[in-house]
Amino acid sequence: MCITFIVIANVLLDVLRNDYEDLFSVFGRYTFDTFCDIFVGKSCNLQTDLSNRLIEELDALQKYMAENSVVAFMFGFPLDLKALLTNGWSMLSLLNKLRKLSSSMTAFRRKELQEYPVVGSQLSFLDAMISRGDLFHPSIISKELLIFLLAATDTTGNGLTFTFTLLGMHPEIQKKVYEEVITEIGRDTPIETHHLPKLKYTERVISESLRLLPPVPLVARYLNKDIQIGDKTFPKGANVILYTHALHRNSKYWPNPEKFDPDRFLPEEIAKRPPYCYMTFSGGPRNCIGKLYAMMSMKVVVANVIRHFRISSKYRSVDEMELRGLITMRTKGDIDCHFSPRN
């Protein structure tokens, strides 16, 4: 898996050397390409094929879905009529396009597997589902694939965009990450799986970035029984939103919460906090299944990019970013973060 991240992260270096439109799309394209290789077993090359607008379309879809569901959630209507009339058709046609994409990926892989069977660790996630027809009915395989595609792409892509921006805002922290990467891996040595556990400071930086700017700012639950919290009862049947973004800025758990301080994630500091005050990947039985995959992917990219580029940003505090929290969080417009090649 690590080798796929590396190969695709090397293409990313070329992307960053040239002009690009929007940084969220750049990292979204990287995550989508790794997803296709690892989960589907098919290269998609979105990083180089800029005519393919899938990442931008995913963002538009999210906007439409959020407009509909937020109002539905607030007023209990099944859908917001105004939003539905203005963008309902676009939303449905984008959803349909994604369903078709996921079905065609499944059909493609099913055919390939018949012609060139693969076994064991060579199986992609999709191959594994296809080859276990006893567990996965064909009709649910492409739906599962689509859920993973949606859950994996924006989240990791936005997390990377925020991490680099925070590194650009904090040159002293950037220097420490650079030094760790050069000491533990070197400038040109290909990154391998065994290097990753050594990047302890880099990992703290990523965790802290995901605290301060969580790519998924909230999680939702439907209560199937009454829940008592302190002196409040939340009734059965209610929809509840847990606002991760606010929890991560609560000074009771995170002193000076707006400060970017990776040492909050030193083992001894983690031990001082209740575990559920860090909800980037949610918690409990329905937490994020892709957490380790995401952390591995992000570590590879941060290490590979930082040894080739200096990063800068004009922001002096996270308050200066105009954030837009829908299903995932990003900035309203372009984010200010720049990459200049190291000599």
Ligand code: HEM
């Ligand atoms: C930085 C990157 C990521 C973040 C911040 C993130 C965060 C989350 C959060 C907050 C949830 C909601 C869980 C809940 O409702 O309690 C979730 C669900 C999920 N995530 Fe992630 N995720 C990330 C990357 C990934 C990746 C890379 C994958 C796939 C490889 C993935 C797959 C999933 C799936 C399938 C679910 C649904 C789980 C379920 O409902 O049972 N995520 N993620």
